[in-house]
Amino acid sequence: MSLLVIASLAVLAPLLVRALDRVIKVPLVVFEILLGMLLGPAVLGWVQSVEFTDTLADFGLAMLFFVAGTEIDFSLIRGRPAARAGIGWVISLTAGIGAGLILGPGLEAAVIIGVALCSTALGTLLPILRDAGESRTPLGIAVTALGAVGEFGPLVAISLFFSGKQLGPATAVLLGFIVLTGLAVFLASRSRHKFLHAQVTRTLHTSSQFAVRSIMFILTVLVVLSMTLGLDMLLGAFAAGILWKVVIARAPEQDRSVIEAKVDAIAFGFLVPIFFIDTGIDFDLGALTADPMTLALVPVFLILLLVVRGLPSMLAAPRHSTFAGKRAVALFGATGLPIIVAVTGIGQDTHLISNGIASALVGAGMLSVLLFPMLALRQRTPGAPVSAPRSQKHWGERR
Incomplete structure (x- = not known):
């Protein structure tokens, strides 16, 4: 029954x-969470979260980060955008943990709050940038760099602080995983993969579906490896997306487009909606509204996302950006939700943060997805440059 209701909501x-759409542009993910809340135990109680839907939701979260990994074009963000985004993220993490020490009950809770506040929802922002024609503009490149660091950085922090190991051994394990993944990516980039590409082409429209099966194999291997090493599974999913992008890079463009459509269908047509709807079903609205102080944390966390994550994100703004362009970068950088959901789930499972704090963080993340991208796109009029004309010799013209 629960799966039937979730499918209907999807x-x-x-x-x-x-x-x-003509009245207000609301991101799809916000509707999915709100509908889950409405029909879940928090309001109507028509649907309950069960083990089967929770398992599908975990697959959905993994697919979301896999797709995020495939979306990153390292040739675009390397150099200044990635370096400045990395510096900004370290500042965000430090400031976030500082804020967590004030708002949380202890150091471990402060780390959870800090990691949540320093995240950026790359998987949510990239479709918005594509639809707005900004994905390859200076603004889009800056936001992509912020999103790449803002998803990979928190995943690394989660794996370090919540792996169950001491910091030294946890760091060694994490470095080992990164080295293995980096080696796999390097070797994949050196090979032309002619056999694989030929097999993909032959089975693209048959029941064999070699490309999709290969994706699921790579995703499963790296997720299982990360979990076996005591790391967060999302780190493996993210790495799998990066590896697949390299493996398939030299395949015919038409084949790559078809494969991308198939992955989008599996992810955003099936698994990812289940994750967000299940998140809404599990949302503890009672813990949020029972105490006015807890409810007041929602706007507090929303403001902290702007201050802790948004302001340092301005370091990644294109050279000679206008102030409006810098505001847009800050708003995009402060948009976070999937990592917030993941890290607060860890905090609740380990009893490090209360249900109220977790719900307040998720509520702030939902509001950030609803408000910040819309406000960011309004910082400039269509066709107006995000930076002064002299920057065009550094970044190229707007496309």
């Missing part, structure tokens, strides 16, 4: 988005 959510 169909209803995009219809509601389209119906309200």
